[in-house]
Amino acid sequence: MRTRLALLLWMAGPDAPQLCATPFFHAAAAAAMDVEVEIHFASRSVLLLVDGVAAKLYAGGDETMSVYEHMQQAARHGARFYACSDALAASGIHRTALIPEATGVAGAVAFVERALDPQWSTLVF
Numbered sequence: 030m031r032t033r034l035a036l037l038l039w040m041a042g043p044d045a046p047q048l049c050a051t052p053f054f055h056a057a058a059a060a061a062m063d064v065e066v067e068i069h070f071a072s073r074s075v076l077l078l079v080d081g082v083a084a085k086l087y088a089g090g091d092e093t094m095s096v097y098e099h100m101q102q103a104a105r106h107g108a109r110f111y112a113c114s115d116a117l118a119a120s121g122i123h124r125t126a127l128i129p130e131a132t133g134v135a136g137a138v139a140f141v142e143r144a145l146d147p148q149w150s151t152l153v154f
Contacts, residue, residue, distance in 0.1 A: 033065045035143035037153045038074035043082055046096060050088035052154040053099035053108075060106035067109050069140045075116035078127045097128070104130040111135035 036056055041048040052068065060066045070078055077083045083097035104110065109132040117124070117134065124134065143149040 031148060031150045032063065033143075033146075033149040034059045035067045035069060035140060035149050035151045037069045037071060037140050037151065038077070039071050039153060040074075041077075041154045042073040043076045043086060044073060046086040047088055048154065049077065049083070049086060049096040050094075050099045052152075053096075053103040055152060056103040056108040057099075057106045060103065060108045066103070066107060067111060067135075067143065068103070069111050069113065069135060069143075071113040071116055071137070071140075073116075073120075075112050075120060075122065078110060078112050078131050079122060080126060080128050083128070100128075100130060109133075111139065113137065 036052055038052055041052055056066050056068055077096065077100070083100055084095050086096040088096060110130050111132055112127060112134050114134045114136045144151045
């Protein structure tokens with residue numbers, strides 16, 4: 030059984046909050062199973078890492094848990110969050126504007142390496 034999982038968030042972003050909870054459910058579940066989890070935020074999903082953005086978003090009609098709270102749950106279980114360096118630059122976002130849960134910056138090559146490594150499984154949202 031593989032014990033490493035990399036998720037790529039591409040379509041899940043502030044423009045589509047209904048798509049934002051599921052990736053973090055999967056990340057939290059995998060991390061709770063002692064799987065090493067990385068979440069790579071690409072394109073407009075990188076905006077979820079900007080402090081205050083995800084806290085105002087809800088994935089559905091039930092507003093009991095914000096997208097940020099889902100993100101925090103995944104992080105508490107050990108998931109690490111990586112912002113795409115190109116997406117940050119394209120959006121004019123400086124690393125200092127990111128939430129405390131943001132682990133670092135990793136570009137496309139980092140995710141592709143995960144996808145090509147037989148020790149890693151990958152999911153794209």
